[in-house]
Amino acid sequence: MSPEQFRRDLSVLTAALQARALDAGLRDWLNSSHGPGSPTFDALRQACEAGVREGWLCQREGGGIRYGRIFKPADDLHGFSVDVVDMDSIAGPHHAHPNGEIDLVMPLDPGARFDGQGAGWVVYGPGSAHSPTVSGGRALVLYLLPQGAIEFTKA
Template sequence: MDVLQFEQLISNLTVSLSGQPLDDSLAARLNAEHGPGSPTYEAIFSACREGVQDGWMCNREGGGIKYGRVLKAADATHGFSVDVVDMQDLAGPHHVHPQGEIDLIMPLTPGARFDGHPAGWCVYGPGSAHHPTVTEGHALVLYLLPQGAIQFTKAA
């Protein structure tokens, strides 16, 4: 797996997401069609584990989080950027999702949760905000951001 192969894998998913409202019904659809155990979920999880191991994914580190923007928002990804983080039992920096965020939670420790969600998909609508938090273990989390839009808030 390399970045171009990963881009194709993501493109096969994002083609069905372009123009869809980012809401609970999208999360339900993603979990039903592409949830844990599905070919899409397993292929993305495998690609992320391999990318981290090979060093081209999550190649930055700060505050105990390994992270990186793997793909910029582009036509190939139907306007979504792709970031991946590697977190274990901690909260990340607070940020706002101006256009929403679609997250794929991939526990490396059985039972690890992201913002209280188990393995699978969660969707945050436009204007939502959070401290991304992994509890109960270690997980990779893939973020799809429409047009790459994210706003980190200043530390208090």
């Protein structure tokens, strides 16, 4: 896997996301069509694990969290930016999602959960905010942000 192949794979997914509202319906569709056990989930998980192992993902570290924005918003990604974080039983900085946020949760430890969710997709609508929290072990989380919009805030 390379960053270029990862980008091509994500482009196919973001094409299907670009016209959809970021809401519970999208979460349900993602989990039924691209959730755990699906070819999409398996390919993204393998790519993220390889990227972390090979050093082209999660190149930064702060506050006990490894993270990094691998792709800025772009036309081929249908306006989404792509970030991946590696968290182990920790809460991240509080932030708001002006345009929403789509997260793929990939537990590396069996009991790991992201904001209470195990393996699968989480969708936060426009204007939502949270302190992203991984409990019960280590997980990778892929973030898709429309137009890359994120605002770090106080809880």
